[in-house]
Amino acid sequence: MRVIAGKYKSRQLKTVKSNLTRPTTDRNKENMFNIIGPYFQGGNVLDLFAGSGGLGIEALSRGCDFLYSVDHQYAAFQIIRENIRSLKIENAKVYKLDYRKALKKFSEEGIKFDLVLLDPPYGRGLVDGILEFLIENEMLNEGCIIMVEELKEVVFKTFEQINLLKKNDYGITALNVFKYQG
Numbered sequence: 001m002r003v004i005a006g007k008y009k010s011r012q013l014k015t016v017k018s019n020l021t022r023p024t025t026d027r028n029k030e031n032m033f034n035i036i037g038p039y040f041q042g043g044n045v046l047d048l049f050a051g052s053g054g055l056g057i058e059a060l061s062r063g064c065d066f067l068y069s070v071d072h073q074y075a076a077f078q079i080i081r082e083n084i085r086s087l088k089i090e091n092a093k094v095y096k097l098d099y100r101k102a103l104k105k106f107s108e109e110g111i112k113f114d115l116v117l118l119d120p121p122y123g124r125g126l127v128d129g130i131l132e133f134l135i136e137n138e139m140l141n142e143g144c145i146i147m148v149e150e151l152k153e154v155v156f157k158t159f160e161q162i163n164l165l166k167k168n169d170y171g172i173t174a175l176n177v178f179k180y181q182g
Contacts, residue, residue: 033062045116053094065091114141144180156176
């Protein structure tokens with residue numbers, strides 16, 4: 001796995017040696033960032049089920065200001081820290097937390113996001129609750145992009161503040177791109 005574009009382009013990233021995480025392929029990662037725009041003009045990124053940290057690091061590489069990377073698996077937490085250290089990234093924090101505790105922590109600290117990356121365990125119905133929490137706690141900046149990778153048959157709850165911009169199917173999964181308009 002590697003960084004596709006930007007400041008850290010072509011740099012290799014380590015992945016978790018476990019079947020508990022599934023890294024997004026370079027091809028899918030490139031497709032994701034082509035959909036939402038290839039580069040960013042700053043902003044905070046939340047990578048909530050980070051795995052190896054590749055999506056969040058890609059966002060930093062493409063111009064985001066700060067990364068909050070979260071995974072509750074110890075092996076994933078260690079790999080994310082290694083990847084960030086090997087690239088000498090200073091504008092990121094890595095948390096070994098359950099996603100609910102992380103969201104609560106960020107809410108209490110008043111952190112708002114411009115890009116949210118959600119690639120939770122498939123088929124567990126976690127996304128609706130996460131989106132609801134982010135909206136209710138005013139954690140999304142106007143125009144925030146939310147990328148959700150989930151099984152393609154999953155239908156998400158409708159929120160008036162979030163519009164589905166695009167849905168692309170990739171085999172059994174789909175990439176859903178939402179935009180927040182508070």
